[in-house]
Amino acid sequence: MNWNDQDVSSSGLRDVNVAPNAEFSATTVIDPTLAVQSISLCAADYSYITLEVRAPSNTKLHILQMFFMRDGDDGFSEERSIKLDYMPGDYWQPVTIPTAIFGTGWGDLDNQSSGPKDNLWQGVITGIRFDPVAESNTRIFIRNWRLIRSENEMSACDTLSTQVAP
Numbered sequence: 001m002n003w004n005d006q007d008v009s010s011s012g013l014r015d016v017n018v019a020p021n022a023e024f025s026a027t028t029v030i031d032p033t034l035a036v037q038s039i040s041l042c043a044a045d046y047s048y049i050t051l052e053v054r055a056p057s058n059t060k061l062h063i064l065q066m067f068f069m070r071d072g073d074d075g076f077s078e079e080r081s082i083k084l085d086y087m088p089g090d091y092w093q094p095v096t097i098p099t100a101i102f103g104t105g106w107g108d109l110d111n112q113s114s115g116p117k118d119n120l121w122q123g124v125i126t127g128i129r130f131d132p133v134a135e136s137n138t139r140i141f142i143r144n145w146r147l148i149r150s151e152n153e154m155s156a157c158d159t160l161s162t163q164v165a166p
Helices: none
Strands: 009-018 022-037 046-055 061-072 081-085 089-098 124-131 139-149
Touching: 046 124, 061 139, 124 139
Parallel strands: none
Antiparallel strands: 009 022, 022 124, 022 139, 046 089, 046 139, 061 081, 061 124
């Protein structure tokens, strides 16, 4: 699933630009966010979230955070999120987030977790939010924001009554 196919809302951003190749850029203000809240996806069907990010090399707080919301949840929460540190610079940095580490705390992808061990990525996912940096007045660039399907031949949620998007 490609994020560009969904309605994406944002806050804490100015000078927003979406290029024809679906590259997104904006200047951060305070607590910048991008969110998709009009989805209905079976969590078990998606193994990874991938994206490419670019931020100026002088970005000090280069931490991105990804949140998700499930059917029945009252919005996004820290409990259902993962934080990743990335290296800013004048190049595109690929980021791959295994959904199995959601809810485990900091996303040290080599260590897998420094927090609780429960994977909360389950059930029907109804929203995803991405906080690209924790700093104001930084120009950020994002492209190729995607959910990658699992290798399952049949949806793990086929027995659910909820309509699951492809």
